[in-house]
Amino acid sequence: MIDVEDLSVHFGGVVSLDQMTIQFPEGACGLIGPNGAGKTTFFNVLSGFVTPRSGRVVAMGQDLLSMPDYKRARWGLRRTFQTEQAIEKLTVFDNVATVYEHSTRSGKAGRSAAVEAALEFVGLTDVAQQTVRALGAKERRFIEVARAVVGSPKLILLDEPAAGLPDAETALLGGIIRSIPERVGATVILVDHDMSLVQACCDWTAVLDFGRLLASGPTAEVLRDRNVMRAYLGTEEVA
Amino acid sequence: MTAVVSTPASSAPPAHLPLLARITTNRLFEPVVVVVVLLVGLFAIPSFFDSYWIANFTQLAVFSIVCASAGLLYGRVGLVSLGQVASYGIGCWVTMRLAFATTLPYPVLLVIGGLVAAVIGVMIGLPALRVSGLYLALVTLMLAAGMEIVLERTGFPNGGTGFKGVVTTISDIKATRRPSFAGTDVAYYRFIVVGAFVMFMLASYVLSRKPGRAWASIRQSEAAALAAGIDVTRYKLWAFALAAFMAGVAGGLYAGSVPKGMSIDAFNRQSAIFLIAVVIMGGIYSLWGGLLGAFFATCLLKYLTQNVFGHQFWTRFALSLFGFGLLANLIQNTRIAERKGVEA
Structure with a gap:
């Protein structure tokens, strides 16, 4: 609450x-x-x-x-912005991994699994290794949601x-x-x-x-x- | 090239791409190019060029590190710093002073010079954290000017005693010692190429890890970086430290390449602005831009002056083109920085 x-x-x-x-x-x-x-x-x-x-x-x-x-x-706490803020220069995977590695204490151990789970949750597994710059509005918006759910948000x-x-x-x-x-x-x-x-x-x-x-x-x-x-x-x- | 953009991710590039695109998108492409450039730098250049050009390529190798450090701050983190030349000067001074005062191996001196530059780089970074874009450039320009004044007072060590290590009789002036295995100009040139290679690898390694991702996030949007849990202050200082370390090591490498009595001309305000200009011309995102920028600043400019323009006017004209590029870029960058503020 x-x-x-x-x-x-x-x-x-x-x-x-x-x-x-x-x-x-x-x-x-x-x-x-x-x-x-x-x-x-x-x-x-x-x-x-x-x-x-x-x-x-x-x-x-x-x-x-x-x-x-x-x-x-x-x-x-996680948030997304009105203008999407997926990081252009990084891959989809790294976008989500960045949030994970800075918002949890668990280090590298569970990183891949957590990021993959978040990407699967929003249905972006296929484009995980693509750079955001090459993606369209839909993928960018969904990346933001993946960034928001990775780790253990409250x-x-x-x-x-x-x-x-x-x-x-x-x-x-x-x-x-x-x-x-x-x-x-x-x-x-x-x-x-x-x-x-x-x-x-x-x-x-x-x-x-x-x-x-x-x-x-x-x-x-x-x-x-x-x-x-x-x-x-x-x-x-x-x- | 649009075909590259729209294809789904896979480890091997799809077969329908043009041959050139298939080669450049291959995972092994960049490592191969790195090895080729390194081999050319180490072996081809010394065997094809005379001592005059070796001196220019020596400067190119040193300057490429400084350019890469400034490009890293600007292109990867979004910080326009004119203080890199000051770090370069600090590394040079510390390495020279210790080279005269101690018998430590030269690589150790380089690391110490780099670390001192890094500590001072972080101290510079602290007050500069609250400003960005053109304003950060102005704050760090003051630093470059301050460094120039300090160097005018102290000069570079040339074999004397005391803190400054300066002798005043011309016959007593000594050159900075070189590593025992790199005594000749060509050997020392190769030593610098290896040093530059190590610095580029260091930068490349850090960029591919957690700090690199944090910097990419900060560059895109500080608000989004904070929301992602990135300690923006700490990672900006980390960037200042790494960039200053690289420039400091470059200064240390430069120290041994100068025959006798280091001039302070390479470390003044004009050099600070010139550096950013050539870095922008070379390209700020890729580390290759550092190499290209250094090529513009050293060998290309020398070549144009001697063989093509043959006249001061045209050299100045080439330089003013760099300046124009710098201004245009800074104005644009400041606008982007203003647009990126937290949306209310």
Whole structure:
């Protein structure tokens, strides 16, 4: 469980997160909201790139904000970025291995097995020895997910993991994301504008608007909420 | 070449590729080229060229290490450092001083010179960690200027006593001793080629291991590297240390190649900028770029000056082309660095 208490982030005069208080249950959770609602800022706080003005984040009993940024991966935090960040110059295997060797203490022993398992999980075994530069958008997005699940992650933050992918590939990715809690044993927080992806992956969803929690609960109920429809979609029709 | 890109991974290259592509994508291609270049450097060049060109190839071999070290920092980690010439100078000074003061074998002196340069390189790296791109270039340019001032005051050791080891009477000036097995110019040239080979292998080894992958990650995006658990500060300092070690060893190798009395001209600010310019011209990602850059800076420039341009104006024109390339690259690099900031 991730317990967020009274989290505020200000950039100059702009209030990006405004006393956000929320409890994410285990499993796959959605985090949605209009542009500028503070979703990525929340991820950046968890990653340690943004220092909040106030508040606490306790994840699985660990005070996350007290850890140096790079040590959070070793604790079990993983994330992906809106613009994919697969390392162009390395092979697919080395991309995943880099995360493994820097986020676990187990050294070389279990490395190959762990990386191969992660690549198999996302279906990239065939291209393991190819350089990322030679690959397309789909593979790059899937590499990011493989990087997120390798090792023993506890909490995975996915920031629009399907951005730029066609529907069929988004659906495939959705199936993979949905199976992360069970197969990898990590809690997932998924930020995406694609409601069908969020619905497909997440049993539970929270809605942010102007840095405040607008609603949270089972995904189907949240998406039917009138306030959510008004704030998020501007209409009463769920696309 | 698009065929190479779209083919699935396999150990042997597919048969439908053109012959040239089949050769260059073979796993043994690069090791074979390395051996050929090494053999040419060790045996072909000394037997085909006179002493004037051997001196130029000696400089090429030394400079290739410095170019590779600067290329490693820039191409593999994304750090534009103009401080490599300072590390080169530090390694040269320390090796010379110890060569006069001790009877240690020359390879040991080289390692000590490299280590001292590495320690100072890390100290330089610490304050430079907060800046990148053009700004890092400016900070390290100050360092290069500082090094120039220090060297103007101390000079290079030439057989005297005391900390500086400098004598003032011209007749007392001694050349730095060479290893007993590499006394002649040609033998010392070969010794440098072997030294350069060892440094390139060291760089290549480290690049293929955990630090190399961490650097590739940092170069792509520091935010993503941090999120992957990479201690960005530590790996940047590690890069500064390795690059300074390589440049320091190069300085030590250079020390023995100069007949009498080392000039400080090779270690001034202009040299620092010139170095980055030729490194960019040679190519920053591959270590081969270091060799090519050094070739531009030494033999090619000498050849053009003597045989083609035959006039100062054209040499300067060639140099200003290097400068133009440097500026264009730095401006572009700074823009990329700005775009890569953490997305809010």
